[in-house]
Amino acid sequence: MKFAQKLQGSERPFYTLEFFPPRTDQGFTNLISRISRLAEVKPLAVSITWGAGGTTRERSLELAAVTSKELGLETILHLTCTNMEKGMVNDALKAAKDLGVKTILALRGDPPRGKESWVPTDPRFTHAIDLVSYIHSNPEYSDWFSVGVAAYPDGHSDRVLSEDEELNYLKAKVDAGADFIITQLFYDVDNFLRWKDKVRRKGIDVPIIPGIMPIQTYSSFRRLTKLCGTHIPPSLEADLEPIKHDDSKVKEYGITLAIKMIKRMVNEGGIRGFHFCTLNLENSVQRILESLDWIQASEITKVPNRLIADTPRAVVHADGADIKRTVTPATATSTAMNGLQAQVPRDGDVGKGEVNNAATWDEFPNGRFGDVNSPAYGTQDQWGGFSTLHSATSSQWPRPQTEADITAISLRFLSSETDSYPFSPSPLSLESQRILPHLKRLARLGWWSVGSQPAVDGESSEDPVIGWGPAGGYVYQKPFVEFFVSQEEVERIEKKIEEKGDGWVDYLAGNFAGEVKTNVQDGKRNAVTWGVFPGQEVIQSTIIEQDSFLAWKEEAFSIWTEWASLHPPKSQERTLLEAIRDSRWLVNITYHDYKDADALWNFLFEGTPEVPLD
Structure with a gap:
């Protein structure tokens, strides 16, 4: 059964968990242990990110091999257009299929570092729709892969298109064969619900899975929302302001906020599934799922709730820290x-x-x-x-x-x-x-x-x-x-x-x-x-x-x-x-x-x- 069919047939609330391949061997080994524990909460799938131009290709595929073959988890492999040529795309798709991976999240990707704007390496892969079309036009892959695409309730970070133009592109990706949508992170539920209704009026009827990124620290929240062009509701700004220097309170607030957001989307928007961007962390997601009564505390090896250890240090840098x-x-x-x-x-x-x-x-x-x-x-x-240091332009x-x-x-x-x-x-x-x-x-x-x-x-x-x-x-x-x-x-x-x-x-x-x-x-x-x-x-x-x-x-x-x-x-x-x-x-x-x-x-x-x- 393809992933999209699982989405349509799911009776209970479902969730997917996103991970990235760590840079070090030690981190990679320990991430496998972490994913093994999180597998006990029975996510509908896990997703593995893919560095621009295949910069994490080997590690992404290695991680996908573990999640798909060893842990038996439905695995979504991200694939981007950035710095990718046809041969590289073919190699990636073949490798994924050989590993038993049946789902691809097709993305355009960010500009290569050192470039002011996104320029395709291969004119055949300029947008995510090109990846979607290519997969569905290839008999070797069209019957094998379920293909998802990204969407941006707050607007794409490029800010070059109007909302209607972005939705036209989203409709084109779905018409080309995309059978589910995962959204960029957001914190404005009112805007998401408005956007979702507008998506449906466009005739887009595939499942929409909201992207949830629990706030871990104030600094990472500010950095990632700036990177993604995320709209921050004034009430959220006001809530964080008095606690932004207390890391444990910020983390607790992030857990509470995610729970409230999910409950609203379930009750008011009929949303049944959510995509957690974990940043390779586990405690926040675990506690959110427990608070929603979607898992029992006994379903996963308990991790001591020592939130003070979640303290990011602003290592002071000549570069801003x-x-x-x-x-x-x-x-x-x-x-x-x-x-x-x-x-x-x-x-x-x-x-x-x-x-x-x-x-x-x-x-x-x-x-x-x-x-x-x-x-x-x-x-x-x-x-x-x-998320690396910024190149000069x-x-x-x-x-x-x-x-x-x-x-x-x-x-x-x-x-x-x-x-x-x-x-x-x-x-x-x-x-x-x-x-x-x-x-x-x-x-x-x-x-x-x-x-x-x-x-x-x-x-x-x-x-x-x-x-x-x-x-x-x-x-x-x-x-x-x-x-x-x-x-x-x-x-x-x-x-x-x-x-x-x-x-x-x-x-x-x-x-x-x-x-x-x-x-x-x-x-x-x-x-x-x-x-x-x-x-x-x-x-x-x-x-x-x-x-x-x-x-x-x-x-x-x-x-x-x-x-x-x-x-x-x-x-x-x-x-x-x-x-x-x-x-x-x-x-x-x-x-x-x-x-x-x-x-x-x-x-x-x-x-x-x-x-x-x-």
Whole structure:
């Protein structure tokens, strides 16, 4: 039976669960355990996202093999047009069929990174309708696959078409053979119900499955809704405003909101099924289904409700921070006692205890400094492709022809003269103001920073800039900074750390060619942010270690490549940017003294040329 037939024949409320392939082997293995547990709630299907141009092809197919063959779950494989040619589409469809996958979600996909607009690689695959038509025109696949498409109740993020024009395209996709619809995430139920009625008046009668993304953190909510162009009802904004700095309250609110939304759509709109974008998390979805009485608590291995561990840290970056929120905090083996006395995380603490038990992993969508063992390592948008750092485009930044131009671009961002940067779509973080003179000094030295964090010694968890986690706690941070420098400077820094670091300084360095330098022992994981909260274990929410650094390094150097690709071959701009990519090193330096706000910077700048500290 095809998936669309299951939708039509379902008597009880149904739900589908969406997952993305993690970036690391550890995360992948632990996601399989997580999906195995969630299989006990009997989803009608699970969906597996597909990176633009097949960037996650192998991992997406590997994950689909597990869900389809080993777990016996109905599996929906996403497929995008971005950077896809006919041969690649054929290969993907054949591989999916060989795995027993019978359902495809056909998507256009987002613009390739480094491009200002969406341009097809193959003119035969320009829109999702082309994928739908191709599948149904091919006898090998037309009888095998059920094909779904996306729809956008709040309008497509491109905002180039009117609602009526978008619905005409949706009707065309259905007429071409799409037999179900999954919507983009939304939070305005009134608008969805209005939109659904309008869809039906267009003569579109295939099942519509609303996309539900429970709010996990305020920062991820803001980032994803901005990315998707989601309309935020004023009442939702008003509800979140007083609690946006309390992560546990935001998560609880997100669960309650999703329950209310679903009940309204069931009662007022006759909706029978929902698509949960899980972000590879499980607690929120589990609790929503239990509260709706769609599952019993005994149907799934219970995960302790420790919401304070769901605390994303805004790791302060020269680039604005939100894109690199952390999660899956590791808990230390000791408990905060006697008036919340702070403990400095020891090298051996991270990775012990419940963080290594996939059934009890904390539930925050994490970024590059989270735990690489987490299934949620490497955040992602709803329709495929990791939510990566933003590439520069020619309309946003001057055309750099010298390294001095790159320095000027960095300083403009640090001075808030521009609200984005090749390595960040977000304005400069407020937390960065504490170390702004140092970041500017780095830039003037030609050491272009992409991430940083000031030292913090026991500040209130309720502080609107530094704080995180539940009220009544205290937070701590070791200072670190990450930047691009020449090989000569790397060697100088390496020598200084060896001669004068006295065990206080860790560094990781890598270049485009794949060379790596570090004084960090294999397997060592450095907790650089932790919190102490009433009645709870010490929560370590930001971890820097070699695997995550190397994964990020590949992405960081790809940004130089994509920036260069905006300019013609052999142009001065392209030559410069490719030379920087080929010659510079990405360096991460962490200083273990969190009580001295200037210790990292005094050490780093010792022996460097004097430049203004404005």
